[in-house]
Amino acid sequence: QKEVEQNSGPLSVPEGAIASLNCTYSDRGSQSFFWYRQYSGKSPELIMSIYSNGDKEDGRFTAQLNKASQYVSLLIRDSQPSDSATYLCAVRPNFGNEKLTFGTGTRLTIIP
Amino acid sequence: SQTIHQWPATLVQPVGSPLSLECTVEGTSNPNLYWYRQAAGRGLQLLFYSVGIGQISSEVPQNLSASRPQDRQFILSSKKLLLSDSGFYLCAWSVGGTGFFYGYTFGSGTRLTVV
Numbered sequence: 001q002k003e004v005e006q007n008s009g010p011l012s013v014p015e016g017a018i019a020s021l022n023c024t025y026s027d028r029g030s031q032s033f034f035w036y037r038q039y040s041g042k043s044p045e046l047i048m049s050i051y052s053n054g055d056k057e058d059g060r061f062t063a064q065l066n067k068a069s070q071y072v073s074l075l076i077r078d079s080q081p082s083d084s085a086t087y088l089c090a091v092r093p094n095f096g097n098e099k100l101t102f103g104t105g106t107r108l109t110i111i112p
Numbered sequence: 113s114q115t116i117h118q119w120p121a122t123l124v125q126p127v128g129s130p131l132s133l134e135c136t137v138e139g140t141s142n143p144n145l146y147w148y149r150q151a152a153g154r155g156l157q158l159l160f161y162s163v164g165i166g167q168i169s170s171e172v173p174q175n176l177s178a179s180r181p182q183d184r185q186f187i188l189s190s191k192k193l194l195l196s197d198s199g200f201y202l203c204a205w206s207v208g209g210t211g212f213f214y215g216y217t218f219g220s221g222t223r224l225t226v227v
Contacts, residue, residue: 034215043202043218044156088156090215098144098206098213099171104155 004091006103015112019076023089023103026070032092033065033072038105039085048074079110114139118203118219125226131176131190133222135203138184143205145186146216147178150200162186163208198226 003026013019021035032051036044050056050063050072062075072091076083089103118135125131137143147159160178161169168178175194179187186203200223204216 032213032215041223043221046215046217049215092213092215099146099158099161100216102156 004089004101004103006087006089006106008104009107010109011106012109012111013079015079015081015110017079019079019083019108019110021074021076021087021089021106021108022071023073024071025089025091025101027091027093027101028067028070029094030067030070030091031094033063034090034092034100035061035063035072035074036088036090036102037085038088044088076108081110081112084108084110114205114217116203116205116217116219118222120222121220122223123225125193125224127195127226128192131188131193131197131224133188133201133203133224135186135188135219136184137205140184140205140207142183142208144208145180146204146206147186147188148202148204148218150202152199156202160186160188193226195226198224200224 006023034046035048037047038044048058048061048063050065053065053067056063060077064073086105086107088105090100092100115138145162148156149159150156158171162180165180165183176190200221202221203219206216
């Protein structure tokens with residue numbers, strides 16, 4: 001069973017600080033990695049994708065991928081109360097397989 | 113631009129009643145379509161996956177079924193609901209065929225409560 005694991009939290013971070021969310025995956029052949037944000041009662045929204053080792057930055061968000069260690073992380077700089085949500089890590093197993101495997105999510109709370 | 117519509121937003125149904133949830137996608141052709149369920153406090157569970165009209169893959173044996181009567185329409189059904197069918201049902205689409213995979217776009221979801 002291919003797995004994606006996340007710390008369920010809750011993770012509490014002061015406003016303005018950096019929030020760091022981590023995800024590990026079991027399938028070494030995984031190719032594509034995604035972070036979704038889900039507000040309470042709403043559907044998941046794609047916020048970041050990363051396909052190769054290293055960092056990818058988009059505004060206040062940075063995704064980091066280390067395929068050798070099989071982990072992917074999401075950093076949120078200058079955290080805002082509006083960042084309070086559950087963050088889902090999703091992994092695409094291999095090319096040709098479009099069925100994403102999701103982690104159970106980390107609940108993030110930004111404290112004003 | 114592409115949009116995905118899902119309805120109804122909320123539904124309360126008695127045990128043993130039928131179910132029909134509909135999802136449509138606009139602005140793209142031949143999308144891959146998915147039905148997921150998210151139980152309270154739990155992760156996303158893939159229920160069905162479709163790469164084309166009439167092509168349905170079932171991921172979890174259960175009393176639910178799915179159909180894809182048109183290219184951009186995906187329907188989730190049940191003949192008799194169980195209490196355990198309660199949850200948040202999400203339809204999603206991704207680029208089909210040999211197009212670059214950008215991940216999923218989810219619909220707004222249907223919150224189903226079976227009573």
